[in-house]
Amino acid sequence: MLVFVAAERREFSGLLRHAERVCKLDWPLSFARSASLNGMPVLLIANGPGPKLAGEAVDVARKREELNALVSIGFCGALDPALGACDIVVASQVLIPSRDCEGAVQEEAAQPAAYSLRSTTRIARLLSLDRVVSTAAEKSELRETGADVVEMEAGAVARKAREWSIPFFAIKVVTDRADESFPLDFNRMLRTDGRFNLVRILAAACRNPKLFPALLQLDKRTKSAAEALGDFIADTRF
Helix, strand or coil, X not given: CEEEEECCHHHHHHHHCCCEEEEECCCCCCEEEXXXXXXXXXXXXXXXCCHHHHHHHHHHHHHHCCCCEXXXXXXXXXXXXXXXXXXXXXXXXXEEECCCCCCEEEEECCCCCECCCCCCEEEEEEEECCCCCCCHHHHHHHHHXXXXXXXXXXXXXXXXXXXXXXXXXXXXXXXXXXXXXXCCCXXXXXXXXXXXCHHHHXXXXXXXXXXXXXXXXXXXXXXXXXXXXXXXXXXXXX
């Protein structure tokens, strides 16, 4: 069983267009589906942003299915200025800052058996944090780690795969360039359970209507990114 792990349901929207026999699973997760992809049985699970919720998601899956490999997928932010929106990133390594802030733990990522290496595809190093990187200035600082992109779930998924001695892959799609900042600090838009509070996001936009165009543009881009990610994964063999 190949398990795709994302943060949000919308990150699967492109992949679901290629899936067959999709079945909703009654699991204690934000999103859980079984499906067939290229004739292979797969699980699609999402539980919210960040390492804690991603780790819980794969724990739930392992209690219910025999897992053969874990694939962390979803959105990421570019640290490398050469990366553009909707570019696909196939991870070679995942960097996880150590708890004592001295260096980083490095997790290796397996390479798929076959995939389409287009001009918009990069083999890259992922930096996996427990927070949303909201500003271009912070991205510039994080670039000094040697990472090409930043995201929030791959580190936790990689650690589970190593613990269980199964292959780990990470495939991400860029939603925000290195020189771009988010219109909001999304770290302040989280509920107590770690998931995004849509009511709080809408309330912030209502207080400052100038945010609406930027949020709509971000929503449009994430939809395009999810489509690009789904198309890429559908052409990939693990």
